[in-house]
Amino acid sequence: MRQIWVDGTVIRGHGVASGQSNASPYPAGTIAMQQPYFAALGLDLTGLHLATINFDIQPAQWRLLQADYHFPAVCWTELHPPEDFSFISCQLLWQDQAYAGYIYYPHPATKIQHFQSPSMVELLLPWISTISYGAQARLSYRPEQIQIQAAALL
Template identity: 50%
Template sequence: MNHWQVVSGVVQQGHQIASGWASDSPYPKGSIAMQMPYFRALGLDLFDLFQGTLNISIHPATFVMQQPTYTFPKVAWTVAHPPETFSFLPCQIVFQSYAYQAFVYYPHPETKQRHFQNADILELLAPPIARINYGDRVELALNPAEILIVNPDEG
């Protein structure tokens, strides 16, 4: 049985590249829609989830990937840039007292060329969540063996 760590966060607007909603997105259908077939072929089926990321700020805390459930090195999902490495770990997002099964989506920054996230932003792949908006508070349940939450207020 996993020991879950709960961390509070706030929904933030991202770059909107993952969903394809950005007016200048190089991927009109979104990068997640383009990546999902590759992840499925590698053993992780995410097609039941929203094809975009939910960006959660855990500020002032940050995070460090430990041993995520899935890591897919050098995925060549587009010809627009070199292959990227992605990690995923299951989590729960609690919004308005309801828990949703989700995944932390982590494109490794060392293989990414643009659209970087701040160190306090966790990107989630989750099912559609009705009435969730930017600025809403959520709770995340994470496995500390997979991801370490670093809180500067502790220690």
């Protein structure tokens, strides 16, 4: 399978996926709450840190073409309507080491809070103790699964 690499920067997110935001109604974090639903649907997140790394590829933007997993109408909380989720296999290259995981994509049409820029990719990966905000890294993906282009071309 052919892999393509895109450079980006680790940026601060809303802190909701990890549960770090004091304003979040999900103290355990949304990923920890969603994990049992994803497991029941066939996606095992064992070995991945239950928070996202926010990876900014600006000025480029990305869009989903074909997911490894797509789960429509997941009702994981009573605080808002069900959401659609997709997961795309990827690797993050950081300090000469590759970390395998997924692009985590709550579909914007069903996600009513916490808008994400189309240049920002949310990653579910193993814990990486040395990575921090501002880190420059590379994301590997399969071109048949996502499209990354300059913002003016999408």
